[in-house]
Amino acid sequence: MELRRKGVDVVSFGIGQPDFQPPPNVIAYAKEAMDAGYNGYGPSLGMPELRECIADFLNEKYGLDVKPDEVAVTAGAKAAVFIGMLALLEPGDEVILPDPSYPLYESVANFVGAKTRFVRLHSGNNYKIRFEDVEKLVSSKTRMIVINYPENPVGSTMDRKDVEALVELAYEKRFVVLSDEIYDHFVYEGSHYSTLQTDHWREVVYYVNGFSKTFGMTGWRLGYVVSNRELISKLSVIANNMYSCPVTFAQIAAAKALRDGLEWFKPILDQYRRRRDLIYSRLLSIRGVKVIKPEGAFYIFPDFSEVIRAKGVKNERELADRLLEEKGVVVLPGTAFPKEAGVNHLRFSFAVREEDIEKGIERIKAWVAE
Ligand SMILES: Cc1ncc(COP(=O)(O)O)c(C=O)c1O
Incomplete structure (x- = not known):
């Protein structure tokens, strides 16, 4: 600059x-929402209409049965990662992170006092995470693995069998899969297979997504989490003390944006x-x-x-x-x-x-x- x-x-x-x-109609929805008085605080876990729209959107896209109380709206996907790690990790817990990966994960893991173990992504494997490499790093102290696909910074995706194997391993060994799928619509070959499509997602998956990338809404600060409802309800304590609630009028606009679909x-x-x-x-x-x-x-x-x-x-x-x-x-x-x-x-x-x-x-x- x-x-x-x-x-x-x-x-x-x-x-x-x-x-x-963002699409012009979504900007218009935000203006309308402000005019309609959506300028105050909202619920810490997000406006009910947006939680419902996110559940419907995912259910239609992947054929699921996510309920609105299994969704939390956050102040960006970054906040979703932050409050999840804060809620789930204790000092000394081990977290497996890809190398290379988005720097946020290491920063927050360090901040909460967790121990990071890095699983190397190899160019020879098109930077896809290798199940055997993850398996070798799992110990009795492993509490979480973070995956991000499509991946920042390498652009790799994950195949269905690898997603399933990883979630299965997490289920067996009782650790959490924090899956940041914020680039799920930027897929150039094949289709995106989500961790939410696996059998045990309610037991082990902490799914992160948001509006920044797909909708070009980085400044609106809207992300979301899908996980089991007990964990989601606990997140409200952290969200409430950290940012009170995600931006209210932005959520009303985002709900309408999801209802309009992604043809554009x-x-x-x-x-x-x-x-x-x-x-x-x-x-x-x-x-x-x-x-x-x-x-x-x-x-x-x-x-x-x-x-x-x-x-x-x-x-x-x-x-x-x-x-x-x-x-x-x-x-x-x-x-x-x-x-x-x-x-x-x-x-x-x-x-x-x-x-x-x-x-x-x-x-x-x-x-x-x-
Ligand atoms: C992998 C990944 N997750 C999360 C984010 C941040 O998303 P948000 O703007 O919703 O906080 C980014 C932004 O670069 C990202 O690359």
Whole structure:
């Protein structure tokens, strides 16, 4: 932002935020809700109409029987993860996290005093989580595994058999599967198989989703949890003391948005798929860069090891700094996610116009060639 203020033409692959606005009717619903007086506090676990709409939406999508009291609306998916970890983890409990993964999970696990164990995702397996690797990390102290699919930062998804095997293992060994499925509509190959479709979800799954990504509503702060009703009712204590309630008029609009369905999202998915194909092929055209094609989300995680070596750069952090300073291109260092798997890697968000993808990658290519 500082460089932009100085007049530098910056291309940003940085922030994980859709570049589209919420549908116009949803914005109109929010305005109407404010005019209708939805400006006060609401229930800590969310407005009943939205809890019901979320249950109906999931039931229709996956053929389930989720009840409104098994749903909690939260102030963003981040708050859903935060209150879940706070409710479920005690100091000394072990939590299994993917490496690489969204940094929130490690931060909150550390904050509550849990011990983190990382399961490495391998490019050779298209960054899909390997059941055997998880199994090896499970101990008598394991209280939770966090999974996120499609995954930030690698864009990997999970196959049905792996989702089922993992939930089954959690059921046998009595730990929780915190499943962050916030990118469930950004799936470019096949379809999304949810943890809510497994037999034992009520016993072991803490399902997280939200409106930020699919609806382009990152600033509205609306997320949700689905889990068993005893746990959901306990979450109200934390939610109440932390943020009182999610934003009231936003919830009324979100409920109507869910009722309207997602027909409007289809062209957006096609557009994001084109961007995915473009950035993948353009990155591959840079000498020395290796990259796995993401199956979902809007991130790609290329390996710049050879470039780093050839250019005599210290590491991915210095590489990211130099691309910004010398070429005005924003990328994130892989080690922000948050451990070793990101060494020598960069994360690109491709929630970016095709012209900017071309321009940004062309600049990196020129820098590598210089
Ligand atoms: C995997 C994942 N979960 C959760 C979030 C945050 O979602 P929210 O805006 O609903 O808090 C993000 C945002 O980047 C994310 O990538």
